[in-house]
Structure formats: structure tokens, C-alpha cells
Amino acid sequence: MIQLDDRLLALRAQVREWGADFRALGLALDRDPELIREHFDLPAVRYLSTMGIPPEYGNVPIPIAGNRFYGTLALERAIIMEELSCADVGMLVASPGPLLAGVLIDLLADEQQKDWFYGRMLESPLWTFFALTEPDRGSDAGALSTTVVPATADRPALLSGAKRYVGNAARAQLGVVFARTSPGPLGINAVLVENPSTGFHAEALETIGLRGARISAITMDEVEIPPERFLGRHLSPSRRGMWAFVQTFNLLRPGVAAIALGIARAAHEYVITHRTSLRRDECDRLDLLARRIDGARRLVHLAAAAVDARTGDGYLASAAKVRAAQLAHDATQEACTFFGAGARLEHPVLDKLVRDARGMEFIEGTSNMQKLNLFQGLFTGKLDREDPFRTAPLAAV
Amino acid sequence: MTTIARTDQWSRCHRAARTEGVAAALTELATAVLPGLLPCGPAGHAIVPTAIAAGAARVWADGVTVDRGSAAEKALGVIELPGGDVELLRHQVRPGANGFSPAERAGWTLGLVWLRLGLSEELRETAMRYLNGRRTGNSTLLQQQMVKSTVADGLIEHLEVRAVLTGIGPGELPDTVLNHLHTQLTYADRALVKLLGASGYLAGGPGQVARVSELLAEAYCRPEV
Numbered sequence: 079m080i081q082l083d084d085r086l087l088a089l090r091a092q093v094r095e096w097g098a099d100f101r102a103l104g105l106a107l108d109r110d111p112e113l114i115r116e117h118f119d120l121p122a123v124r125y126l127s128t129m130g131i132p133p134e135y136g137n138v139p140i141p142i143a144g145n146r147f148y149g150t151l152a153l154e155r156a157i158i159m160e161e162l163s164c165a166d167v168g169m170l171v172a173s174p175g176p177l178l179a180g181v182l183i184d185l186l187a188d189e190q191q192k193d194w195f196y197g198r199m200l201e202s203p204l205w206t207f208f209a210l211t212e213p214d215r216g217s218d219a220g221a222l223s224t225t226v227v228p229a230t231a232d233r234p235a236l237l238s239g240a241k242r243y244v245g246n247a248a249r250a251q252l253g254v255v256f257a258r259t260s261p262g263p264l265g266i267n268a269v270l271v272e273n274p275s276t277g278f279h280a281e282a283l284e285t286i287g288l289r290g291a292r293i294s295a296i297t298m299d300e301v302e303i304p305p306e307r308f309l310g311r312h313l314s315p316s317r318r319g320m321w322a323f324v325q326t327f328n329l330l331r332p333g334v335a336a337i338a339l340g341i342a343r344a345a346h347e348y349v350i351t352h353r354t355s356l357r358r359d360e361c362d363r364l365d366l367l368a369r370r371i372d373g374a375r376r377l378v379h380l381a382a383a384a385v386d387a388r389t390g391d392g393y394l395a396s397a398a399k400v401r402a403a404q405l406a407h408d409a410t411q412e413a414c415t416f417f418g419a420g421a422r423l424e425h426p427v428l429d430k431l432v433r434d435a436r437g438m439e440f441i442e443g444t445s446n447m448q449k450l451n452l453f454q455g456l457f458t459g460k461l462d463r464e465d466p467f468r469t470a471p472l473a474a475v
Numbered sequence: 476m477t478t479i480a481r482t483d484q485w486s487r488c489h490r491a492a493r494t495e496g497v498a499a500a501l502t503e504l505a506t507a508v509l510p511g512l513l514p515c516g517p518a519g520h521a522i523v524p525t526a527i528a529a530g531a532a533r534v535w536a537d538g539v540t541v542d543r544g545s546a547a548e549k550a551l552g553v554i555e556l557p558g559g560d561v562e563l564l565r566h567q568v569r570p571g572a573n574g575f576s577p578a579e580r581a582g583w584t585l586g587l588v589w590l591r592l593g594l595s596e597e598l599r600e601t602a603m604r605y606l607n608g609r610r611t612g613n614s615t616l617l618q619q620q621m622v623k624s625t626v627a628d629g630l631i632e633h634l635e636v637r638a639v640l641t642g643i644g645p646g647e648l649p650d651t652v653l654n655h656l657h658t659q660l661t662y663a664d665r666a667l668v669k670l671l672g673a674s675g676y677l678a679g680g681p682g683q684v685a686r687v688s689e690l691l692a693e694a695y696c697r698p699e700v
């Protein structure tokens with residue numbers, strides 16, 4: 079298992095403390111997701127607003143026990159995500175910052191693009207979006223049909239198509255859109271888009287849970303894309319499109335698993351806090367849940383360490399995501415059984431946890447898609463059968 | 476003055492759940508079993524269409540009937556659903572209030588399982604339509620083996636629940652069995668709703684129906700101790 083070192087333990091303790099603000103605001107934000115605009119000064123929101131920006135671009139996050147955490151590592155992000163989603167996942171996903179788009183920028187952008195993107199993020203808190211899913215193409219992202227018609231002598235490149243369920247797009251100031259310049263996997267490109275832009279329209283969709291995420295439907299009608307907004311223009315086509323989003327998702331997936339883990343932990347903690355005396359069988363059920371949370375956390379941390387060591391190693395992260403998403407479902411449902419008839423109607427926090435947990439199935443790929451990926455890793459030998467955690471550098475005990 | 480629903484009333488409620496939605500099905504059931512009453516669960520929670528929330532003069536709490544004005548009532552919210560909204564209420568019924576009617580309770584609790592079965596079966600149909608309309612590679616999502624397996628698992632739950640319910644009258648199944656049937660339906664719903672992808676996570680759609688279906692079980696079932 080991974081032993082978190084003192085640095086990471088200090089990070090966890092600090093973020094846990096920051097989480098108190100999130101917990102206090104969670105229900106209100108669930109009713110009104112725009113409430114986040116009034117809380118940019120909270121330490122966790124401030125931290126998230128630049129998380130993932132490397133130090134060489136001028137990011138100076140506040141020190142924690144003498145260390146600065148840039149949030150550029152999947153393991154750091156997993157720790158942060160678990161704590162903040164345990165406090166309140168709605169506040170976490172509502173917060174401005176480079177998050178998904180930032181990971182892609184880190185992986186794919188050239189120096190000038192990084193300067194521009196990170197520079198804007200450091201100036202003031204901005205929302206970003208990462209637009210991949212389309213109304214007709216969700217899981218089969220490689221078959222996306224949004225187009226970017228390359229520039230000609232007398233007009234710039236033009237982006238047209240539709241995206242759906244894209245987090246924070248309606249309120250974001252900039253983001254990345256995946257689109258194709260030609261058929262086939264090599265024809266996919268990621269372009270930076272500003273909001274507002276002529277021809278770009280994003281509208282929030284009402285969801286059952288994770289309402290802070292403000293998932294949105296986007297339409298793009300001949301949005302002009304200048305050449306410097308094509309990400310990875312300095313790389314070969316094989317490194318720009320699908321390769322890039324697969325690597326990005328590998329890097330992000332442990333964080334998504336950690337969010338689900340945080341929701342499960344929140345449900346467990348809710349029972350402990352609000353049920354003062356427990357029967358023997360109830361203690362046993364709660365202990366079992368705690369063990370499941372603990373087991374999933376170990377898997378999440380090892381998966382994070384694996385992608386930190388090698389961004390192509392997303393197989394463990396698929397396992398961690400499936401496991402944690404199911405755990406969030408189970409834990410929130412189980413928590414309700416400790417509060418008698420009508421628990422969800424009586425405990426709005428529990429109801430919210432149940433609703434939020436359901437969204438974890440879809441973010442960053444459904445369980446079926448993760449299982450197919452995991453199988454592929456095993457079948458092709460990319461997941462080492464003898465020593466599946468071999469790349470994890472922190473494996474200690 | 477007890478009204479006991481006949482078998483065809485369960486099938487009407489079940490059919491309404493499949494074709495018209497939660498509000499219509501609850502109206503069928505409440506009109507058949509608890510006319511003029513606001514149906515509340517053991518802890519006083521009600522999930523009812525707007526017309527029943529507005530029109531009921533008396534409150535029925537898990538078998539006990541009292542005047543609606545006689546106890547505190549709290550509105551907990553409204554959920555928009557296809558086919559009509561439902562309101563969430565809580566009524567505090569005094570312990571020891573008299574007028575307990577086991578026949579009404581038996582009718583309501585049995586009807587509720589039929590109702591949820593109808594909703595869950597419709598969810599399966601909706602998922603299949605959605606999946607048949609989406610493509611991956613050269614085939615539809617519905618033809619993916621993992622998808623077929625999930626649909627079949629849902630169907631197996633539905634068939635078993637229906638097998639247990641078939642030929643059964645009110646009061647013939649103990650609470651533990653009814654609770655188990657509800658658990659099976661929740662399990663089926665949770666698996667099936669995933670098949671809708673993120674479209675099943677939108678407010679006002681089939682995923683919201685599945686959520687309300689779960690809430691119905693939670694509001695009206697007596698948890699085991």
C-alpha cells in the first residue's frame with residue numbers, strides 16, 4: 079500500500095480543514111449553483127482556481143506546512159479531491175479553475191499557449207470547460223463529429239457542431255473543444271475557445287445531482303479559431319487528438335475516483351455524526367462500509383501513483399473509478415437505512431449525497447467503458463499480471 | 476367504510492405507471508384505496524400528485540386516519556416529472572390516534588409495489604429505445620453484450636417481482652417480503668438508469684422518475700428493526 083509521506087499528510091490535513099467552508103455552503107449551493115460567485119475568497123476555492131498550474135508559469139499557491147502543492151500530480155489531486163468532495167462535492171465542481179482543461183494544456187500545449195492559458199488563470203479566477211461528449215456520441219468519443227474546417231487564404235478555421243453535458247461551460251470564460259479536421263482517429267484536434275465568441279452558445283442543463291457542475295449543452299456555428307488556438311500544433315497528429323484525451327483522462331481518472339470516494343466517506347461520516355447510539359448489527363454494517371472505503375482509497379492512491387509514473391498507465395485508474403463510483407452509490411444508499419422511514423426526505427444532506435453519487439457513474443466514462451478498458455489492459459499485458467502495481471513508486475509496505 | 480381495491484385496480488395502477496407516469500399511477504392507487512385521503516408513510520411523509528395534495532381533507536398515516544387540520548404539515552418540495560409533478564409533504568400524526576385500518580394499509584402497500592414495478596418496466600423500455608438509437612462502430616449500443624446483460628438482469632428482477640405479486644391479494648405478503656420486492660426494484664432501477672448515460676441524470680426525465688420511485692419506497696415502507 080501507499081504510505082502518504084509527511085508532506086502529503088500535511089496537505090490532507092490542510093484541505094480537510096478548508097473543507098469546513100464547503101460543508102457549510104453545500105446545500106445552499108445545491109439550490110443555487112451560482113452562489114459560488116460569492117465565495118471566491120475561500121481558501122479552497124482560491125487554491126482550486128490555480129490548481130494544476132506549474133510553478134514555472136508563476137503559480138505561487140499558499141504554502142502548506144512549508145511546502146507548495148501545485149496540484150500537478152494525480153496523487154496530490156486525489157488527496158485534495160477526496161477531502162473536498164467529502165466536505166461538499168457541489169462546491170468542488172462549481173469552483174473555477176483550470177481543472178480538466180488544465181491537465182490537457184499541461185500535456186499538449188506549446189509554450190506560448192501555456193503562457194496565455196495559465197496567465198489568464200492566474201490573473202483572476204476563471205471557469206474553464208473541457209468539451210468532448212456530443213449529443214449522439216458519449217462513450218464512443220473517438221467517433222465525435224464536431225468539425226473544425228481548416229483555414230484558407232481568405233478565412234480562419236471554423237468550428238461547428240454540438241457538445242452536451244459539459245461541466246461549467248455555460249459560465250466558463252474559456253475551454254477546450256475536441257473537433258475533427260478529417261475522418262479517422264488522427265483527424266481529431268483540441269482547440270481553445272473563448273466564451274463569449276461569435277457562433278458559440280452554451281446553456282446549463284438542470285440535473286438531479288452535482289448541480290454545482292452546471293453541465294451544459296453547447297452549440298457552435300462557425301466559431302472562428304485562430305491558428306494559435308490549435309493545441310499541440312507543434313506535435314505530430316498522432317499526439318494531438320485521441321492520444322491526448324486518453325492521456326488526459328488517465329491523469330484525471332484517479333481524481334474522479336477520489337471524488338466518488340469522498341462522497342462515500344461523507345455518507346459514512348454522516349451516520350457516525352448523526353446517529354449517536356448504534357446497535358451491534360449497525361456497528362458491524364458501518365465497520366464494513368469503513369473497510370470498503372479504506373480498500374477503495376488504497377486502490378485510488380496506487381492508481382494515481384501509477385499514472386504519475388507513466389501517463390499511459392490508466393488501467394488501475396479504471397478499476398479505481400468503477401470501484402469508487404459503485405461505493406458512492408452503495409454507501410449513500412446504505413447511510414439512509416440508519417435513519418428510518420423517509421430518511422432522504424428528512425435529511426437533505428443525505429438526499430443530496432444520494433443524488434450526487436449517481437452522477438459519478440457518468441463523469442469521465444461509464445463503468446462499462448472502464449471495465450472494457452481494464453480488460454484490455456489485462457488482455458494486452460499492459461497491466462502486469464504478476465505485479466499490477468509495479469509502476470507505483472511509493473509502494474512501501 | 477373501508478374501500479378494498481380489486482385485482483384489476485392493481486393492473487390499472489401498474490398500467491398507468493407504465494404509460495402515464497408517477498402522478499397518474501399514484502392517483503389511480505389513491506383513488507382506489509384511499510379516496511379523499513392524503514396518504515402518508517409511517518414517519519408521516521407523503522409523495523402525491525398536486526391534486527391530491529390540494530384536495531385531501533383527511534390524512535392517512537400508514538393506516539391511521541385523522542383530520543388534516545389537526546396536525547402540523549410541512550411542504551418539503553415539488554419534483555417535476557413527465558406526466559405531472561409530485562409534491563413532497565410531511566405530516567405529524569399524533570401517536571395513539573385511532574381509526575387504524577389494516578385493510579387500507581394492505582391495499583396501499585401492495586399497490587405501491589405494482590406501481591413501482593410499472594415504473595421500472597417502463598424505465599427498461601425507455602433505456603432500450605435510447606440504446607437502440609445510439610451507435611458505436613457498426614452496431615447500436617443495445618447490441619453490446621454488456622448492455623444486453625444489464626437489460627436482462629433488470630428483466631429478471633422484474634419477472635421475479637411480478638411472479639411473487641401474481642395472484643396475490645392485499646395483506647397476503649408480510650412487510651418483509653414487500654420490502655424485499657422494493658429492494659429488488661431499486662436495484663433494477665439503479666442498473667437500468669445507468670444505461671441512459673448522462674441523459675438519465677437530467678431533472679424532469681426518466682432518471683428523475685427512478686429517483687422518485689426510490690423515494691416512494693422510502694416514504695411508505697416500514698423499515699425492519
Ligand SMILES: Cc1cc2nc3c(=O)[nH]c(=O)nc-3n(C[C@H](O)[C@H](O)[C@H](O)COP(=O)(O)OP(=O)(O)OC[C@H]3O[C@@H](n4cnc5c(N)ncnc54)[C@H](O)[C@@H]3O)c2cc1C
Pocket residue numbers: 178207208209210211214215216217218242243244245288291293437440441442443444445446447609611616619620621622669670671672673674676
Ligand atoms: C456531472 C457530469 C459531468 C460531465 N462533465 C463532462 C465534461 O466536462 N465534458 C464532457 O465532454 N463530458 C462530460 N460529461 C459527459 C460524460 O462524459 C458522458 O455522460 C459519458 O461519457 C457517457 O456518455 P453518454 O452519456 O452519451 O452515454 P452513452 O454513451 O449513451 O452510454 C449509454 C450506456 O451505454 C453503455 N455503453 C456505451 N458504449 C458501450 C459499449 N461499447 N459497451 C458496453 N456498454 C456501452 C454505457 O456504459 C452507458 O451505460 C459529464 C457528465 C456528467 C453526468
